[in-house]
Amino acid sequence: MDSFSIWFSWILFASFTRQLKGHGSLACMEEERTGLLKLKEAFRFPNASALSSWGEEYKNCCVWENVRCDAISKRVSQLSINRIDNVSFINTEEDWYLDLSLFLPFRELKNLSLAWNLLRGFTGEMRSSKLQYVDLGWNRLTDIPSFLSGQKALKYLDLESNCLTNLSHFKDLTTLSALETLNLGYNDITSDILPSIGSLASLKALSFRNSKLTGSFPKELDLSLNSLTGVIPLCLSNLTSLKLLELSENLFIGNIPSTLFQNLTSLEYISLSYNHFEGLISFGSFSLNSKLEVFELDSHNNELEVDTENPPWTPLFQLKVLRLSNYPLNQPTGYVPTFLLSQHDLRVVNLSHNSMVGEVPSWLFQNNTNLEFLSLANNSLTGRFLLHPHSRNMNMFRLDISLNEIQAELPDSIGSVLPNLLLLNMSANMLQGSIPSSLSNNYLHGPLLPRMLNVTKLVWLYLDNNNFSGELPRGLLNSINLRLLDISNNLISGEMPNWLGDFLRLDSLVLSDNSFEGRIPPNFCNLKQLSFLDLSHNRFSGLIPSCVNLASLKYLHLQGNDFMGLLPRILSGSTSLVTLDVRDNKLSGEIPRWISSLSSLRVLLLKKNNLNGSIPSEICHLKNVSILDLSFNKFAGPIPSCLYQIPFGSRILIYNTFATDVGWLIQYALSTTYSYESELSVNQYGTADVETGVEEEIEFMSKSRFESYKGNILYYISGIDLSHNELSGYIPNELGYLSNLHTLNLSHNNLGGSIPTTFSRLKQIQSLDSSFNRLSGEIPSELTQLNFLSVFSVAYNNLSGSIPDRKAQFGTLEENSYTGNPLLCGPPLQRSCTRSKQSPSPSMPPRSEEKESFHYEFGLSFLISYLAAFLGVVSFLYIEAYYMERLVVLVKAKINVFLLR
Numbered sequence: 001m002d003s004f005s006i007w008f009s010w011i012l013f014a015s016f017t018r019q020l021k022g023h024g025s026l027a028c029m030e031e032e033r034t035g036l037l038k039l040k041e042a043f044r045f046p047n048a049s050a051l052s053s054w055g056e057e058y059k060n061c062c063v064w065e066n067v068r069c070d071a072i073s074k075r076v077s078q079l080s081i082n083r084i085d086n087v088s089f090i091n092t093e094e095d096w097y098l099d100l101s102l103f104l105p106f107r108e109l110k111n112l113s114l115a116w117n118l119l120r121g122f123t124g125e126m127r128s129s130k131l132q133y134v135d136l137g138w139n140r141l142t143d144i145p146s147f148l149s150g151q152k153a154l155k156y157l158d159l160e161s162n163c164l165t166n167l168s169h170f171k172d173l174t175t176l177s178a179l180e181t182l183n184l185g186y187n188d189i190t191s192d193i194l195p196s197i198g199s200l201a202s203l204k205a206l207s208f209r210n211s212k213l214t215g216s217f218p219k220e221l222d223l224s225l226n227s228l229t230g231v232i233p234l235c236l237s238n239l240t241s242l243k244l245l246e247l248s249e250n251l252f253i254g255n256i257p258s259t260l261f262q263n264l265t266s267l268e269y270i271s272l273s274y275n276h277f278e279g280l281i282s283f284g285s286f287s288l289n290s291k292l293e294v295f296e297l298d299s300h301n302n303e304l305e306v307d308t309e310n311p312p313w314t315p316l317f318q319l320k321v322l323r324l325s326n327y328p329l330n331q332p333t334g335y336v337p338t339f340l341l342s343q344h345d346l347r348v349v350n351l352s353h354n355s356m357v358g359e360v361p362s363w364l365f366q367n368n369t370n371l372e373f374l375s376l377a378n379n380s381l382t383g384r385f386l387l388h389p390h391s392r393n394m395n396m397f398r399l400d401i402s403l404n405e406i407q408a409e410l411p412d413s414i415g416s417v418l419p420n421l422l423l424l425n426m427s428a429n430m431l432q433g434s435i436p437s438s439l440s441n442n443y444l445h446g447p448l449l450p451r452m453l454n455v456t457k458l459v460w461l462y463l464d465n466n467n468f469s470g471e472l473p474r475g476l477l478n479s480i481n482l483r484l485l486d487i488s489n490n491l492i493s494g495e496m497p498n499w500l501g502d503f504l505r506l507d508s509l510v511l512s513d514n515s516f517e518g519r520i521p522p523n524f525c526n527l528k529q530l531s532f533l534d535l536s537h538n539r540f541s542g543l544i545p546s547c548v549n550l551a552s553l554k555y556l557h558l559q560g561n562d563f564m565g566l567l568p569r570i571l572s573g574s575t576s577l578v579t580l581d582v583r584d585n586k587l588s589g590e591i592p593r594w595i596s597s598l599s600s601l602r603v604l605l606l607k608k609n610n611l612n613g614s615i616p617s618e619i620c621h622l623k624n625v626s627i628l629d630l631s632f633n634k635f636a637g638p639i640p641s642c643l644y645q646i647p648f649g650s651r652i653l654i655y656n657t658f659a660t661d662v663g664w665l666i667q668y669a670l671s672t673t674y675s676y677e678s679e680l681s682v683n684q685y686g687t688a689d690v691e692t693g694v695e696e697e698i699e700f701m702s703k704s705r706f707e708s709y710k711g712n713i714l715y716y717i718s719g720i721d722l723s724h725n726e727l728s729g730y731i732p733n734e735l736g737y738l739s740n741l742h743t744l745n746l747s748h749n750n751l752g753g754s755i756p757t758t759f760s761r762l763k764q765i766q767s768l769d770s771s772f773n774r775l776s777g778e779i780p781s782e783l784t785q786l787n788f789l790s791v792f793s794v795a796y797n798n799l800s801g802s803i804p805d806r807k808a809q810f811g812t813l814e815e816n817s818y819t820g821n822p823l824l825c826g827p828p829l830q831r832s833c834t835r836s837k838q839s840p841s842p843s844m845p846p847r848s849e850e851k852e853s854f855h856y857e858f859g860l861s862f863l864i865s866y867l868a869a870f871l872g873v874v875s876f877l878y879i880e881a882y883y884m885e886r887l888v889v890l891v892k893a894k895i896n897v898f899l900l901r
Contacts, residue, residue, distance in 0.1 A: 028061040028069070032076050035105030036061050042102060043081060043117075051081070068111075075108040082135070083116040095140075100126040100147055115139070115158070122147065129153065137161050137183070143168055154179055161186040232256065237263045248273040248296065255279040256304075261286055271296040273323065276303065283308040283339065290316035296323040298350065306330070308337035315339050321348040325375070329354035334380070336361045344368060352377040352400070359383040360406060365417065366391050377425070378403040385426075389413035400425040402462065409433040425462040427486070434470025457481060464488040464510065472497050486510040488534065493517075496540075501526040508532035512557065520545045528552070536560050536581070543568070544582075550574040559583035559605070572597045583607040583629070590614075591630075596621035607721070608632040615722075620645050626718040630725070631745065638729035639722065639746070644737040648718040719743030723769070727751060731770070736761045747771040747793070754778075755794070760785050767791040771820075775799055779824075784810050796820030802833045 036054055043050045053065045061076070062069035068078035096117075101124035103109065109128045113135040120140045126147045134148065137160040144159065154176050164187040173179070231254035232247065243266050252275040261267065267289050273296045281304060286292060297306065306327045322340075330337070334357040340346075346368040356379040365371060366388050372395045381404040389412070396418045406429040411417075464486045471494035472487075482503050493515040500509070501523030509527070512534045519542035520535075530553050537560035544558065546568040553574050564586040571580070572594035580598070583605050590613035591606070601622050607629045614637035615630065625646050718741050727749040735744070736758025744762070747769045754777035755770065762768070765786055771793040778801035779794060789809040795816065800823035804810055815828045825833035 028059065029075055029105075031105045033059075033061040035102065036064065036067065036076070039079075039081065039102050042098060070108060073108055076106045077108055078111040079106070079109060080111075080113040081117070082113045095120040097121050097123050100124040103128060110153075121145070132156065132178075134158070144170055144173065148173060149175065151176060152178060156181045158183045159187070160184070163188065232260065234260065237261075240264065241266055243267060244269040246271045247275070250275055252277060256281045256285075258282065258285045262288055265289060265291070267292055269294040273298040274300055276301065278303040280305045280307060282310065283337070284311050284313040287313045287316065292317040293319060294321040295319060296321065297327070298323045299326040302326060302328055308339055309333075309335060313339075315342055318345045319343055320345055322346065323348065323350040324354070325350045326353045329356055331355070334358070340364065341367070346371055347395075348373045350375045352379070354379055356381060360385050360401065360404070362386040365393055365396075369393055370395050372396055373398050375400040376404065377401065380405055382406065384408045385410060387411045387413050387417045389417070391417055393418055394420055396420065397422040399423070402427040402429070404429050406431060420457050422457060423460040424458060425460075426466070427462040428465040430467060431463075432467040432469070434468070460484045462486045464490070466490055468492060470494075472500075474499060480505075482506060484508040484510075488512040488514070490514055495519075496521055496524070498523040500524060503527065505529060510534045511538065512536040514538055516540060518542075522547070531555070533557065546570045551576070553577055554600075555579045557581045558585065561585055563587060565589075567592055569594060574598060576600050579603040579605075581605040582609070585609055587611060591616050591619065593618050595619055598622060599624070601625055603627045605629045606633065610634065612636070614638070615640050615727075617642055619643075622646060628719070629721040631721045632724040635722070635725040635727060637727065639727055639732055639735070639751075641732035641734045643720070643732070644734035646738075648720070648738050648741045717742055718764075719745075719767075721745040722749070724748040729753075731756055731775075733758045735759070739763050741765055743767045745769045746773070749773050751775060755780055755783075755799075757782050759783060762786060763788075765789055769793045771795040771797070773797050778802070779804055781805070784808050793817050794821065799824050802826045803829065 040051045040054045051065065054061070054067075058064060061067060062074075066080040066082075067076060069075060070077040096119055098114070098119055100122050103112075103126045106128060108130055110130055111133040112131060113133075115135045115137040116139075118138075118140050119136070121142070122145050129151065130153055131151045132153050133156045134151075134154065135156075135158040136145070137158045139162050141159065141162040141164060143164065148154065148157065152175075155178050157173075157176075157179060158181075160183045164184065173182075232252055234257055237257075237260050240263055242264050245264070245267060246269070248271040252272075254277065256272065256277055256279075258281070261270070262285070265288055268291050270286075270289075270292065271294070277299075281297075283306070286295070304327055306324065306329050309330055322343075324337075329351070334355050336351070336356055336358055340349075340361070341363070344367055346364070347370055349364065349371065350373070352375045356376075358381065360376070360381045360383055362385060364374065369392070371393055374396070375398075377400045381401070383406065385401060385406050397420060399418065399421060400423070402425045406426075408431070410426070410431060410433075459481050461482060461484065465488070467490065468487065469491040472492060474497065480503075483505050484507060485503070486508070488510045489512070491514065492511070495518035496511070496516055498521040500506075501521065504526065506527055507529055508531060510532070513536070515538065516535070517539040520540065522545075525545060525547040528551075530550070532555045533553065534555070534557040536557045539562060540558075541562040541564070543565045544563050544567070547570070550556075550570060551573060554576050555578055556574075557579070559581050560583070562585065563582065566589040567582070567587060569592065571577070572592075575597065577598050578600055580601060581603065584607070587606075587609040589611065591611065593616060595604075595616070596618040599622075602624055604619075604622065604625055604627070608631070610633070611630075612634040615635055617640050619628075620640060620642035623646060626648055628646075628648075720738075720741065720743070723745045724747070727746075728751065730753035731746065731751055733756045736756050738744075739761055741762055742764055744765060745767070748771070751770070751773040752775065755775060757780040759765075759768070760780065760782035763786070766788050768786075768789060769791065772795070775794065775797040776799060779799060781804045783789075783792075784804050784807055786809060790812070792810075792813055793816075795818060797820070799818075799821040803818060803824060803826040806813075806827055813828065815830075818824050818829055825831040
């Protein structure tokens with residue numbers, strides 16, 4: 001063959017290949033090409049630039065984006081016109097309806113996706129009878145489109161995340177004899193449609209996830225995340241071909257029928273989690289389910305008891321996933337389930353919060369080398385945590401044995417047996433021993449954590465609330481990916497290692513409640529991604545480093561140390577800072593003016609330092625502050641009246657800003673996925689997104705006691721504490737405008753004037769303390785309108801008059817709320833505000849005894865005055881005579897001296 005023939009053949013082949021890439025079509029039907037252009041015009045409403053590749057320059061419409069044609073018939077077989085992104089359209093409330101007649105030219109359309117377009121509905125008709133796949137998810141449909149009726153070939157229908165409520169056209173779907181997958185999840189369905197589903201004989205996958213179905217009840221059945229109520233119907237046992245039964249996150253009550261699963265021998269996946277079951281369920285009910293691979297029965301409550309031991313049984317299945325948390329398990333013995341001894345392919349095991357006792361089941365590692373996720377948290381397991389030194393588990397990424405009673409030291413081999421751990425949580429046990437400082441061959445040789453810290457993939461490490469002692473070992477550096485290190489509440493001592501600054505990815509560092517001492521090392525300034533730093537309750541000293549990059553810092557806890565000097569100006573760059581807690585240190589100087597730059601600040605705690613000067617008005621620029629504690633300092637001058645400009649306690653402002661995640665949040669350690677094919681796939685595991693952090697905790701004086709607030713409660717509390725200072729002047733009336741404030745403490749100052757009547761507007765106030773001041777006047781009676789007041793004190797002032805009526809909350813107050821005010825009267829004090837004697841009648845003259853009393857008092861006062869004057873004159877004369885005599889003697893002496901000369 002000559003070169004021209006070869007070249008020509010190559011051109012033909014390349015052209016043919018390009019046509020194949022056009023999804024098998026060598027041409028484009030002109031009728032369908034025109035129809036696509038009309039569709040494009042319809043979608044120009046939300047976005048004028050949508051489907052830009054559909055145009056004259058490409059004659060073959062089969063190569064247009066989101067279009068596929070059948071290779072044989074050359075007709076359009078697939079259309080995907082979804083996610084037409086446009087912000088202005090997404091935010092609009094205008095209804096948008098699509099004309100179905102635009103699809104008439106596409107006679108062989110099989111797959112149609114119109115998801116994510118916020119369609120309200122359809123007009124017109126579409127006569128296509130070959131549809132097999134329809135995706136209308138993430139729109140605004142209020143009913144199932146009528147054009148779906150009669151689609152005999154339809155196998156897949158997705159209507160997830162719409163506004164479906166009363167499904168008037170649902171009965172039309174019962175004729176879809178080929179339907180295998182139906183997804184109605186995340187809607188607001190209230191009509192009773194479950195009985196009709198039984199006619200969908202070909203159904204293999206059904207999802208009502210997060211809808212609001214009512215009523216009672218296909219090969220797979222997913223009814224999770226709904227509002228189904230009542231007991232589980234026994235008629236489910238007739239679905240003998242069922243492979244997947246998903247009833248989680250509903251409102252089912254009563255017992256789980258023990259006979260339910262005996263006929264469902266094809267079941268591979270059972271999820272009954274997060275309902276309101278009660279009574280007792282025995283695992284013997286599943287003894288015939290030989291194909292079972294996934295069993296989930298997690299709970300939010302413990303009204304159901306689970307027994308895996310009685311009656312005796314032998315499992316025929318090999319589980320991959322077992323989630324069985326938050327139940328009283330095997331009571332009263334609390335034994336670890338023994339059937340797990342026969343399981344050798346476990347991937348996920350969650351036996352947390354089950355009141356289990358006995359030795360830690362370390363054999364789970366040796367029997368299940370594919371184990372990826374194990375949680376035994378919050379039980380009463382004891383003994384030592386043991387691992388076979390020669391075993392290997394390459395898949396384990398999360399291990400949680402926290403909140404138990406595990407003792408002694410950890411095994412030397414933990415790092416080599418579990419080399420790919422991402423999260424290790426051993427907090428709140430009785431582990432002990434020192435973290436050794438000697439290293440060789442990239443692992444530690446000492447009695448504690450000898451190989452654990454060479455796990456270079458470790459991201460989250462929790463060793464808090466144990467009895468670890470000694471210094472931090474340099475071996476921690478082997479965990480180069482470490483993002484969180486929590487060793488709080490131990491006995492760790494020594495100085496903070498300089499090499500901690502080498503953890504460049506560190507996000508959270510918690511060293512609180514140990515015995516660290518000395519200064520913060522210079523290398524600490526390398527930590528540029530810190531979000532949570534807690535060094536509280538140690539013996540750190542010196543200045544707060546001024547070199548630290550705090551741009552990403554959100555929570556800073558330094559309380560209970562010996563830091564001194566001024567608040568460093570470097571903090572002014574911490575615009576993301578939510579909590580600044582430097583209580584119980586030796587800081588001095590004034591509150592800096594740059595404090596106003598901390599625009600995200602919610603909690604400012606400066607208690608028990610040596611701060612002085614006046615409270616600057618710039619503090620009023622902190623519009624998001626909910627807790628302000630300046631107590632036990634030396635602040636002087638007036639209370640800034642502008643404090644009312646801060647909307648203390650506005651939950652809208654502080655929502656979702658506090659760290660509320662205890663340790664970690666993993667919704668699912670492994671996401672068990674279901675394939676919408678003919679078979680159930682439980683082998684498709686993937687690690688879910690992992691968020692991790694530490695729980696934010698704030699201590700604040702409220703209701704006359706020191707309270708600790710954690711997590712979500714921080715969204716709801718607010719308070720001001722200016723006590724134990726040298727503040728003077730009047731209490732600003734404007735403080736009464738803080739209607740969401742819960743605590744106000746102004747005690748132990750030099751405040752004068754009266755109690756503002758505007759305090760009656762503090763509608764949410766629970767604790768109001770203005771004791772140990774110089775307040776005068778009466779207690780405003782309007783304060784009885786404060787319905788949530790539980791602590792009130794005006795003790796040791798100069799108040800006078802009658803105490804407000806003992807009604808509402810004021811009826812609960814005792815004498816110590818008012819003591820130290822000698823001119824106050826009325827209950828609960830013993831001093832009465834009215835004389836017991838009767839008042840004289842206006843027509844009667846004064847009684848003689850009253851006249852005599854007046855004369856007696858007048859005479860007595862006159863006599864005392866006269867005697868005082870008389871004694872004064874006598875004293876003056878006596879003193880005058882004495883000095884005159886001395887003067888005469890002196891003069892005579894001087895004269896004699898002169899004469900002698």
